[in-house]
Amino acid sequence: IEDFVIVIDTSMSCSGELVRRFLEETYDILCQTESYFKKVNIRIIQCDEQIQADQVIHSREEMENYMSHFQLNGKGGTDFRPAFEHVNQLLVTGAFKKLKGLLYFTDGEGIYPVRRPVYDTVFVFMKDQYTDISVPPWAMKLIIEPEEVQHEY
Numbered sequence: 001i002e003d004f005v006i007v008i009d010t011s012m013s014c015s016g017e018l019v020r021r022f023l024e025e026t027y028d029i030l031c032q033t034e035s036y037f038k039k040v041n042i043r044i045i046q047c048d049e050q051i052q053a054d055q056v057i058h059s060r061e062e063m064e065n066y067m068s069h070f071q072l073n074g075k076g077g078t079d080f081r082p083a084f085e086h087v088n089q090l091l092v093t094g095a096f097k098k099l100k101g102l103l104y105f106t107d108g109e110g111i112y113p114v115r116r117p118v119y120d121t122v123f124v125f126m127k128d129q130y131t132d133i134s135v136p137p138w139a140m141k142l143i144i145e146p147e148e149v150q151h152e153y
Contacts (some may be wrong), residue, residue: 003041003096008085009106010074011048018126019072022105027063041096047083048074054086078110084117091118108132112139 001088006026008019023044030134042057052073057063085101101120108123108131116138124142132141 002100003098004100004104005043005045005087007045007087007102007104007106007117008072009048009078009080009104009110010052010072011076011078011107011110018129019105020070022066022124023070026103029065042097043087043090045083045086046073047080047086048076049079050076050082050119051086078106080104080106080110081113084113087119088117106130108135112136 002149006023010019018040037083042063044053044055044057045051046053055066057066083104084102086101088095091099099119102117103122103124105124107129108125112134113136114116116136120140121138122140123132124144125132127143127145130143132143135141
């Protein structure tokens, strides 16, 4: 079983359309490997300064349903720590067999955790719409071009 987490920054500075396109692109990448969705445990967490939503995805059908009913919840300030605390608690309770990592889609403006988690973390930024000055050295950064997530659906 492949476990990983996608966290969406739902603060005022992140647009719903941009988030939707990021999720659609991530979904497209995952769907490229047909067998991937046979054994998967994806958590899609929405967080501003607190957890706003936590959805578990185990199959292609669940992902398609989530995407067809997607709503962005939040719009407060940004604090990355609650998402990491939530994932760490999920680890303690056995929600993951082997967590591969965490993707955090954000503009980068917020309060970061001080300590490195036990899983790999990638902060995903849109080019020209982010600030990465405060990203901790233990985190990886991925900067994507807007056209990389602009598909016609």
